[in-house]
Amino acid sequence: MTAEQKKKLERKLWDIANELRGKMSADEFRDYILGFIFYKYLSEKMYLYANKILEQDGIEYLSIDETSADGEAYLVAVRTEAVAELGYMLKPSELFSRLAKSGQNGEFILDDLTKVMNNIEQSTLGTESEQDFDKLFEDLDLTSTKLGRSENQKNELIAKVIVHLDMIDFELENIEGDVLGDAYEYLIGQFASGAGKKAGEFYTPSQVSTILAKIVTMGKDRIKNVYDPTCGSGSLLLRVERELAKDAKPMFYGQELNRTTFNLARMNMLLHDVHYRRFDIRQENTLTHPAKEHTHLKFEAIVANPPFSAKWSANQIFESDDRFSQYGRLAPRSKADFAFVQHMIHHLDENGTMAIILPHGVLFRGAAEGHIRRYLIEDRNYLDAVIGLPANIFYGTSIPTCILVFKKCRENPDDILFIDASGDEHFEKAKNKNALRKKDIAAIVEAYSAREFKDKFSYVAPMSEVAENDFNLNIPRYVDTFEPEPEVDLNAVTDALAKINVDTHAIDERIKGYCKELGIEAPL
Template sequence: MSEEQKKLLEAQLWNIANELRGKMDADEFRDYILGFIFYKYLSEKQYLYANQLLETEKVKDYHKVTNMEDLQAIREESLLKLGYFLRPDELFNFIAKKGNANTETESNFILADLEGILNSIEQSTMGTESEDDFNKLFEDLDLNSTKLGRSTEARNSLISKVLLHLDKIDFALEDADSDVLGDAYEYLISQFASGAGKKAGEFYTPQQVSKILAKIVTTGKKRLKSVYDPTCGSGSLLLRVAREVEVDEFFGQELNRTTYNLARMNMILHDVHYRNFDIKQEDTLEQPQHLDQKFEAVVANPPFSAKWRGKNNPLNENDERFSQYGRLAPTSKADFAFLQHMLYQLAENGTMACVLPHGVLFRGAAEETIRKYIIKDLNYLDTVIGLPANIFYGTSIPTCILVLSKCRVNDDDILFIDASQSFDKDGNKNLLTDEHVDTIIQTYRERTTLDKYSYVAKLDEVKENDYNLNIPRYVDTFEEEEPVNLDEVSSALRDLEKDIAETDTTIIDFCKQLNIPSPF
């Protein structure tokens, strides 16, 4: 599919999303439209796979299969291959056509049918390997919500219209090498994030920031055994890593239930097999779900300066993730707690890159103790990258990327990159372009000192700065101002005084002609 066709698909899906937009907030109608797109995707995957199984049978079109033995055989194979099962009368195009049927001859009421189908998808996985991946996956699609319409008829009409529009769109799933629908899904998620305000930070990391993190953790790699995101949101950051290299398995954890559902949908819709991802829903700091595993790559954009129980939870004092550092991260700022958790999960040959607020570079007290231990005692900190302010949804604060590794090649220095002024304006936001991203990655990989942009600091120099990582201490971005010509300034002032005097004279003359008092 060409770039033009891809853009057309994105535009079509966004226009359909706006069928719902007038009815509810951005984050609410997001759940409906993405859920319906996902249902259509599952239907088309089921239809294509069933037709493959029917190639040697008399009836070759899954829509026309009625034999119960054939349906049972297709069900068994589908649960192994796809992880779920849909009967022919549960497919998306069947229910879309019913919802837009001629009301004079047949009923077009589909809400009960649609709710039953979504429940059936989940129930088809009960007792199988994919059960956890589909459990309550559609719980946010409340088809009886008055936000869809005050009456049952109004809700039925709106949903039927949306399904009809979606039914007309070709997702091109037959093209095994194409991820156009996945790209379009990501586009929609980003569009919803741009309109969701502060809530957007809970589920989406801007694409260019994701690209930086992904390129960092895949440097020197052609394949990753595993990648992990402890605050995975919609899963977009995990999937971004897979655009750089092949990834065998994806692991993530997300606190928000709705966002957790979105992450699982996102994985499946990007054709990640249910056996190859493990996304859990719990508080990562309080109830970590993957502590028995180590990961080759770790990426994250944790919630900035989130509150956590810290020392108020006595279990944290003895938790292996935090106990060796001497202090616990403050209860008002969990930034270092997330970083410590990620370090604990990082494999000995792994690399981690995470986005954190700028304050982690220089704040004192407990955070200073932890920062010093990471640098001096563990020597895990590899690179500090300063990002521009106002590039994230929902906050304008300046941020940084910390890159850490347990087997650093350059173990006697730390690379500092100041990319804080490298951005383009995009409305009221700042935007990283591909060129800005490429410069950051090239500097990271070549580990070079560039005037006013990057600096390779020896550990002794960091020690002299009391392990304060504030980037201006290492990267000098001072711009010397041009000398002022005082003679030219003096001449300009004289000319200005002359012009003022002439203007005053003119005003006085006007006042005389108008027979009004002069202001002078």
């Protein structure tokens, strides 16, 4: 598929999404359209896989008579293999194309659609994939009055959307490119741009994700696993894999608090053809209820974009928690930023790299945060780099942010790299948001890799200098971006003032002349 064809597909999907837009908010119609696209994906995946199984028998999946004894026997055989390989099962009558055809013929499909969603989940019960499909479609409320006042109105709208989607070829047999996965990412980004503050809950701008992904994979073609404790839609995790060799298959681990976003993350994994055995996404509060399945795991790459300065319990019980106990202080109740850092450090492998997006306040705030910051630098020597980003590049907030990079076994233990990419020349102003261009991303990544002084952009600070600054990491202390004012030519200024005086005297004389002609007194 060419770049133009890819863009055409993305625009088409966005147009279909807008069939629902007039009736509900961006985050609401997001759940419907992405859910339907996911259902179509599962159907096409099932259809292709079933035909492959039945190929030796010369049978086409859609031709199976589900009511016959032979048909039932074929379905049992297909189910066994499909659930093991794909993680789920769809009968021929449950495929997306069948429902689309019924909808096109004006039939009532809402009840059948609800049954299909439930049957997909039911097909996984008692299997390895059960957790990955559990309540996956719970946000597709086909009874909502936002779809229409009457059942017929709801059915008409849903049928229209499904028929339009059915006409699009997702090219699942195209092994050269992740066409649908890329389109899905595009839609998530589009929804984020219209979701206001809620967008920050599920999406990190792709430009920033790319920087984090390139940093945590630098010098590596393969990694065994990658973890995001606030994974949102899972896009940041998936971005890491793009920086690895094509045949690299790392395990994905994540946790997400918001239930709807948790569902979106699991769908996103499967839509990118990540096998259900290769990801483990859990739903709960990472800080107060970390997934027990992840408790003893260490990760080679960790990335995260936690909610900025979120509140958390900071209960005294966590003082004995292995994640926090060694620091002697807990992150303040009103700002959980360093609690996320501590949690991630705990799970970082000895050969791993961790990159986290945080508000600038973590660089200089005192009290408990200052204590934790000093411990990470002076006692553990884990902080590898501080990267300042432009303001107003994230959805839901306009504040300036930074990326902190940590390693437990640093190649450069005697210094910390500072990069200031916040200046006007390092980003592009686009509509109401700022955006990093390809050259801006490249400059940051190259500066991190080179680890050298570059005037007004990067600086390698000796640990002694950081200590002299009392472990305050505010970037202007290290990267001098001051632009001197141009020298003033005092002789030229004097000459200009003299000319103004001459001109002013001439004007005064003319005004006196006019006033004399009019017979009035001239102003002083």
